[in-house]
Amino acid sequence: MMYQQGPLYLEDLSPGMHFAAPEWEVTAEDIVRFGREFDPQAQHMDPEGARDSFFGELVASGWHTAAMVMGMAMRSEMQMTGGQAGISVDRLHFKRAVKPGDTLRLDIEILEARRSRSLPGRGIVQYRWFCHNQHDKAVMDIVATALVRARDDTTEPPDKTD
């Protein structure tokens, strides 16, 4: 794999490029705190009550896992100049429950990187965030599209406008 370091512009990205990210330790306290605020189901708040749930034990909310993946991605080697702005999540699969004590790992792969045809100085990047746990089991698979800055801030020819 080819790893790149930021701060980066659109022109530094190309399909097939990978970026590393720091690991993320998952605690029961974090799971319960997120669950109480955003996903108040027994399996995300209460180890006792979780026994009668689909999971049978305390697990992280899927949206908590997505937020942790975002937390790793934003601390990864893919540091875009001026940050990035999400456009869409094109696919997200909850592959496996995340439990207290898990260590999450993230691989970022660039799927597409192109100029925006309507916004001068902007690029559109589609990437895959593939997250697995300490046992190398997949926990979340996300394909998403975001707006980034281009080094060249001219606009594409008008016949390519989208």
Add this chain to the structure above:
Amino acid sequence: MMYQQGPLYLEDLSPGMHFAAPEWEVTAEDIVRFGREFDPQAQHMDPEGARDSFFGELVASGWHTAAMVMGMAMRSEMQMTGGQAGISVDRLHFKRAVKPGDTLRLDIEILEARRSRSLPGRGIVQYRWFCHNQHDKAVMDIVATALVRARDDTTEPPDKTD
């Protein structure tokens, strides 16, 4: 629109059914707290630093908005017996930035509800979570699929197994 109240099973859901949810007030403190943990970009942490970002001001992380949408959905009238477990997010569009002082509103619409062909007593439901702000502007549009409980816990005939 037809509104239903729980606790519900798969058999209580049908396409076209809508569920109401409580509103959600967005504060600058919540935006910054989520941003620091999961999306440490200037536009989600620092009103000053946000001026040079894509948004020009403090806005909620898109994943924070998704979590707030989940928070509303889990407190909605769509209360499933034994809760639910996410399978996939089939589509998610970040339509508009969420700002401090916004009030979010959510409409839940059932798109599909069917028996699981492999899991006895389980159902697969696809729904749309459409979130707008106090100005009736769309902020997030999610289509997702989840596992729920069926009242009838027999298994489908084996020729339909998936």
